[in-house]
Amino acid sequence: MSHPTVADLGASLRRGETSPAELAAASRSALESLASLNPVLRYTDELAERQAARAARTLAESPDTAGPLCGVPFAYKDVLCVEGVETTAGSRILQGYVPPYTGTALGRLLDAGAVPVAVTNCDEFAMGSSNENSAFGPVGNPWDPSRVPGGSSGGSAAVVAAGAVPFSLGTDTGGSIRQPASFCGVAGFKPTYGRVSRYGLIAFASSLDQIGPFARSVDDVAQVFTAIAGHDPRDSTSSPTAVEPVEEQLGRGVEGMRLGVPHEYLAEGLEPGVRTAVESALAELEKLGATLEEVSLPSTSAALSTYYIIAPAECSANLARMDGVRFGLHVDRPSLTDTYLATRGQGFGPEVKRRIMLGTYALSSGYYDAYYRKAQKVRTLIAEEFDRAFERVDALVCPTSPIVAFPKGARSDPLSMYLCDVLTLPVNLAGLPGISVPCGLSEGLAVGLQVIGPRFQDARVLRVAHAYEQATGWHAEQPPAPPAASAIPR
Amino acid sequence: MTTTSAVSTLEQVVERYEPVIGLEVHGQLLTASKMFCGCSADYIGSPPNSNTCPVCLGLPGVLPVINRVAVEYTVRTALALNCEIPEHSKFDRKNYFYPDLPKGYQISQWDMPFSRNGHLTFLVDGEEVRCGITRVHLEEDTGTLQHAGDILQQARSSVVDLNRAGVPLMEIVGEPDLRSSEQAREYLVRLRQILVYIGVNDGNLEQGSFRCDANISLRRRGETELGVKVEVKNMNSFRAVQRALDFEIVRQGRLLDQGETIAQETRGWVEAKGATISQRSKEYAHDYRYFPEPDLPPLHLGADFVERVRAGLPELPQQLVERLQREHGLSAYDAAIITAEREDARAFEALVAAGVPAKAAANWLMGEVARLSRESRTPLHRSGLGVDGLAALITLVEQGSINGSTAKDLLDELYLPGGDPAAVVRERGLAQVSDQAELERLVDAVIAENPAAVADFRGGKEQALQRLVGGVMKATRGRADARVVTGLLRERLVP
Numbered sequence: 001m002s003h004p005t006v007a008d009l010g011a012s013l014r015r016g017e018t019s020p021a022e023l024a025a026a027s028r029s030a031l032e033s034l035a036s037l038n039p040v041l042r043y044t045d046e047l048a049e050r051q052a053a054r055a056a057r058t059l060a061e062s063p064d065t066a067g068p069l070c071g072v073p074f075a076y077k078d079v080l081c082v083e084g085v086e087t088t089a090g091s092r093i094l095q096g097y098v099p100p101y102t103g104t105a106l107g108r109l110l111d112a113g114a115v116p117v118a119v120t121n122c123d124e125f126a127m128g129s130s131n132e133n134s135a136f137g138p139v140g141n142p143w144d145p146s147r148v149p150g151g152s153s154g155g156s157a158a159v160v161a162a163g164a165v166p167f168s169l170g171t172d173t174g175g176s177i178r179q180p181a182s183f184c185g186v187a188g189f190k191p192t193y194g195r196v197s198r199y200g201l202i203a204f205a206s207s208l209d210q211i212g213p214f215a216r217s218v219d220d221v222a223q224v225f226t227a228i229a230g231h232d233p234r235d236s237t238s239s240p241t242a243v244e245p246v247e248e249q250l251g252r253g254v255e256g257m258r259l260g261v262p263h264e265y266l267a268e269g270l271e272p273g274v275r276t277a278v279e280s281a282l283a284e285l286e287k288l289g290a291t292l293e294e295v296s297l298p299s300t301s302a303a304l305s306t307y308y309i310i311a312p313a314e315c316s317a318n319l320a321r322m323d324g325v326r327f328g329l330h331v332d333r334p335s336l337t338d339t340y341l342a343t344r345g346q347g348f349g350p351e352v353k354r355r356i357m358l359g360t361y362a363l364s365s366g367y368y369d370a371y372y373r374k375a376q377k378v379r380t381l382i383a384e385e386f387d388r389a390f391e392r393v394d395a396l397v398c399p400t401s402p403i404v405a406f407p408k409g410a411r412s413d414p415l416s417m418y419l420c421d422v423l424t425l426p427v428n429l430a431g432l433p434g435i436s437v438p439c440g441l442s443e444g445l446a447v448g449l450q451v452i453g454p455r456f457q458d459a460r461v462l463r464v465a466h467a468y469e470q471a472t473g474w475h476a477e478q479p480p481a482p483p484a485a486s487a488i489p490r
Numbered sequence: 491m492t493t494t495s496a497v498s499t500l501e502q503v504v505e506r507y508e509p510v511i512g513l514e515v516h517g518q519l520l521t522a523s524k525m526f527c528g529c530s531a532d533y534i535g536s537p538p539n540s541n542t543c544p545v546c547l548g549l550p551g552v553l554p555v556i557n558r559v560a561v562e563y564t565v566r567t568a569l570a571l572n573c574e575i576p577e578h579s580k581f582d583r584k585n586y587f588y589p590d591l592p593k594g595y596q597i598s599q600w601d602m603p604f605s606r607n608g609h610l611t612f613l614v615d616g617e618e619v620r621c622g623i624t625r626v627h628l629e630e631d632t633g634t635l636q637h638a639g640d641i642l643q644q645a646r647s648s649v650v651d652l653n654r655a656g657v658p659l660m661e662i663v664g665e666p667d668l669r670s671s672e673q674a675r676e677y678l679v680r681l682r683q684i685l686v687y688i689g690v691n692d693g694n695l696e697q698g699s700f701r702c703d704a705n706i707s708l709r710r711r712g713e714t715e716l717g718v719k720v721e722v723k724n725m726n727s728f729r730a731v732q733r734a735l736d737f738e739i740v741r742q743g744r745l746l747d748q749g750e751t752i753a754q755e756t757r758g759w760v761e762a763k764g765a766t767i768s769q770r771s772k773e774y775a776h777d778y779r780y781f782p783e784p785d786l787p788p789l790h791l792g793a794d795f796v797e798r799v800r801a802g803l804p805e806l807p808q809q810l811v812e813r814l815q816r817e818h819g820l821s822a823y824d825a826a827i828i829t830a831e832r833e834d835a836r837a838f839e840a841l842v843a844a845g846v847p848a849k850a851a852a853n854w855l856m857g858e859v860a861r862l863s864r865e866s867r868t869p870l871h872r873s874g875l876g877v878d879g880l881a882a883l884i885t886l887v888e889q890g891s892i893n894g895s896t897a898k899d900l901l902d903e904l905y906l907p908g909g910d911p912a913a914v915v916r917e918r919g920l921a922q923v924s925d926q927a928e929l930e931r932l933v934d935a936v937i938a939e940n941p942a943a944v945a946d947f948r949g950g951k952e953q954a955l956q957r958l959v960g961g962v963m964k965a966t967r968g969r970a971d972a973r974v975v976t977g978l979l980r981e982r983l984v985p
Binding site for chain 2 (some may be wrong): 079080081087089094097099100101103198199200201202203205206207233234235236237313314316317319320321322323325326327336340360363364365368372
């Protein structure tokens with residue numbers, strides 16, 4: 001039996017075959033059965049109950065106004081603030097922190113009647129590519145619990161892959177939605193920077209962060225995207241331009257479209273299984289009527305080092321508010337400096353500390369020009385290369401990740417971990433929309449195809465992904481049922 | 491070099507060394523809301539941490555939104571100070587840890603501020619001084635701390651109040667063009683006056699809505715290279731600025747005389763000691779790690795916007811001084827005093843508009859009203875009497891209804907509680923005795939009752955006449971016009 005999609009659940013709700021509360025309860029027990037994978041940090045029972053009642057009222061009293069998400073359960077990453085629900089960003093330093101406000105994207109889902117059931121595990125402050133940097137333990141990949149689900153939004157990807165919820169929210173700073181989507185065999189979409197408000201997202205790197213959905217179909221991704229996208233006066237970096245209607249783009253196919261294949265993205269380093277799956281995906285797109293064209297993005301090799309200056313620089317400032325004075329962990333010491341040191345020393349994990357130090361160094365007097373300023377210039381070059389490519393092609397298609405899900409503990413060296421995101425983070429540097437959709441299996445593990453579009457052409461990206469998905473059916477592949485807890489190596 | 495140099499006086503030091511002073515002024519903007527959120531910018535008097543929201547508390551996940559009025563006020567100030575307004579500007583993060591800074595960084599402006607290259611000119615001892623304005627930029631204020639103990643590092647406990655956090659704060663950086671503490675003081679007086687005139691700041695040094703830090707170095711007269719500069723903080727009045735700078739001039743001069751080098755450091759003015767003390771040396775100076783604020787897009791202040799702000803600039807103090815001289819015939823001296831405070835100038839114009847002659851209006855404002863304002867710590871516009879009441883009072887004098895001394899008594903009485911002077915005069919019968927026959931009768935009576943004084947006067951003692959005038963005034967309970975009485979007495983006593 002295949003896991004129901006948002007569209008399936010919406011249809012049964014409308015037919016009165018089930019209720020929002022029933023769906024929420026079913027999701028909750030499905031999530032509980034995944035406990036051995038550790039994708040959930042906490043359940044939002046009280047909020048779920050309130051939202052389910054609200055959705056039920058809407059469905060009963062004014063079914064015409066009920067949108068496609070009304071009454072549909074979902075989970076969200078532990079970096080999104082909801083009033084009254086503990087939010088920790090996967091970090092000890094925020095343990096016990098309960099935001100007094102609700103972020104914009106979450107608020108829009110609540111207004112649409114969606115029912116949050118759980119908060120998902122993630123790498124601490126969204127820093128990581130395997131979910132192993134969570135202060136609350138790693139997450140297992142539903143396809144193989146001994147392997148990582150990817151990161152940083154690993155929990156959000158895993159719960160959708162396992163069918164416990166039809167969709168979830170994650171965040172993507174350098175690939176944190178697309179890479180776990182690829183590893184877990186689901187669709188994961190990072191919208192154009194500025195398309196979805198960041199208000200209420202605990203910032204990792206402000207100029208790169210973007211909220212986006214995971215789902216099992218591009219249709220569902222599009223529904224969630226439509227609900228959360230659009231200008232927000234609380235986020236000055238959100239675009240005031242109108243959101244292009246997505247629905248009318250889906251189903252138009254790719255016939256006549258020019259799709260670029262950046263040859264740097266298919267260079268050495270790709271696992272053979274990934275290469276095979278992606279190459280057959282490209283052939284499939286050609287069969288659907290698209291023209292494939294090789295393009296070059298020569299600055300790709302500089303993207304990783306550029307990213308690892310800009311993102312840590314921004315995070316070094318963004319995380320400064322975690323000082324033990326007003327909220328979260330407070331380790332009391334006789335002096336102010338010692339209180340700061342003890343609180344942050346005990347509250348942050350090693351990867352977060354590493355990035356804070358990297359960023360602090362890169363911004364230091366005497367080093368700023370050599371690192372931060374130069375990185376910003378390279379960032380501009382990377383964006384311009386994409387712009388030039390999009391003069392020739394409508395979208396880019398390539399692998400999401402050079403590798404499939406790897407065993408937990410396999411990449412303890414930070415640099416080898418950073419290399420996981422080499423095909424996703426240029427997209428964040430350029431602020432582009434990008435999606436990962438399942439495109440096959442390599443030795444029983446999911447492979448993702450990435451579609452990248454020009455800024456604010458989110459609908460076009462979804463259209464290409466949708467055409468591919470409809471033609472192939474890889475998205476219907478499901479991981480095996482979760483094994484008993486004892487069988488899972490941690 | 492004399493051996494007594496270690497105890498050189500200020501005069502001796504400045505004979506040998508030229509002080510080089512640059513001032514940095516921070517002024518809170520009189521906007522309705524804070525810089526990046528909707529909380530009130532009027533935080534004084536609110537219970538601790540009540541005037542806050544997730545944004546100004548710096549909670550995880552929040553984002554700043556620029557207060558447009560604050561940008562306009564900053565540009566208005568920059569234009570009043572003759573600055574250029576670049577088309578492109580941006581906000582930056584200034585990073586440092588302190589409990590009064592909730593985000594761990596202050597949103598400020600680093601290399602692309604709203605304005606540059608202005609100047610302020612003013613007179614000191616009749617000589618024109620021109621001080622360059624490096625830049626005027628915008629940032630956010632911090633919260634406030636209270637310590638159980640003297641300083642945070644030694645406090646048993648400290649409490650944070652974030653009501654002030656996020657209030658728009660404008661920084662005006664002056665060039666090191668000032669050469670004495672008098673020039674520094676006058677620069678601040680003029681700058682404060684302009685900010686108050688253009689309505690962007692309330693000019694309150696005591697409450698800290700207008701704050702000043704100074705950079706000062708000394709160099710041998712004739713030398714062109716700058717000496718090592720010291721930053722001086724904690725000066726809460728114009729007088730403190732002048733005293734602190736004079737102290738530093740002497741301190742640095744004596745050190746230089748002894749062949750020592752000046753340490754580059756931050757020093758705090760301690761009013762009670764009349765001295766500056768070292769707070770932080772260069773080795774411990776912050777590296778603020780400025781970088782562009784990624785939560786706020788760069789700004790483009792177009793020519794249209796700038797011209798609109800320029801067109802809306804109110805009359806500046808110097809323009810007003812010239813106009814009062816031109817239109818109302820005030821002396822340069824009177825005009826300068828009347829315009830020192832914006833409210834005084836407003837009062838003057840209102841008095842004149844109500845029909846009070848300019849000279850009388852100026853005299854009352856600079857004399858009795860200034861005294862009462864000082865003594866009661868209540869300026870005229872906040873007094874019960876107000877400008878309208880004062881106008882009514884002066885008009886009674888000008889019409890001859892009451893005499894000057896009655897008017898002064900009435901002003902004293904009505905200044906704070908307020909009231910209608912004409913009504914009080916009527917109720918108490920304070921109107922001047924202007925009935926000629928009545929006055930003549932009283933004069934005759936006083937002459938009859940004081941033969942000795944009459945004899946003295948006739949014998950050549952001019953002062954004796956005052957005793958007779960006093961007698962008449964007493965008989966009228968002060969309501970007679972002393973000049974008229976004097977005239978009547980002379981008529982009768984001088985053959």
